[in-house]
Amino acid sequence: MKKILLLLVLSVGSLFAQLKGDMEVPYISYEIKMGHGFDTVQANCLMCHSFGYILNQGPQSKEFWNKKIDKMIDEFKAPITKEDHKIIADYLFKHYGNGKLK
Numbered sequence: 001m002k003k004i005l006l007l008l009v010l011s012v013g014s015l016f017a018q019l020k021g022d023m024e025v026p027y028i029s030y031e032i033k034m035g036h037g038f039d040t041v042q043a044n045c046l047m048c049h050s051f052g053y054i055l056n057q058g059p060q061s062k063e064f065w066n067k068k069i070d071k072m073i074d075e076f077k078a079p080i081t082k083e084d085h086k087i088i089a090d091y092l093f094k095h096y097g098n099g100k101l102k
Contacts, residue, residue, distance in 0.1 A: 028052065030050070030051045030052050030055055031055075032051050033095040033096075035091065035094065035095060036087075036090075036091065037087045037088060037090055037091030037094075038091060040084050040087040040088055040091065041054075041088055041091055041092070043084075044078065044079075044080050044084055044088060045072075045078075045088065048072075048076070048078065054092065054096065055096070057096070059096060059097060059098035060092075060096070060097060060098055061093075061097065061098055061100040061101060061102055062089065062093045062097060062100070062101045062102075063101060063102045065088075065089045065092040065093050065096075065097065066085075066089050068092075069085050069088055069089055070085075073085070
């Protein structure tokens with residue numbers, strides 16, 4: 001019983017936390033390369049995650065980007081059409097690729 005009460009106090013205690021003064025949330029600006037396909041990336045990818053997620057992958061092969069898009073479709077149920085898949089993969093490989101197909 002004491003453990004449950006302790007857990008309850010600890011979990012509810014944060015609801016009453018207050019901050020004196022203003023708090024500024026840091027803004028991280030990502031350098032986004034514009035080009036053919038960016039609109040498709042914006043419409044299909046950025047609805048779920050930031051552009052930073054894409055940039056954090058580092059320069060990758062065309063096969064990597066295709067597999068990453070497949071993962072978003074298969075595992076996360078992203079509503080990406082076959083046509084958009086190709087556009088997104090081409091955009092990512094052109095602007096964030098390493099020049100290798102595999």
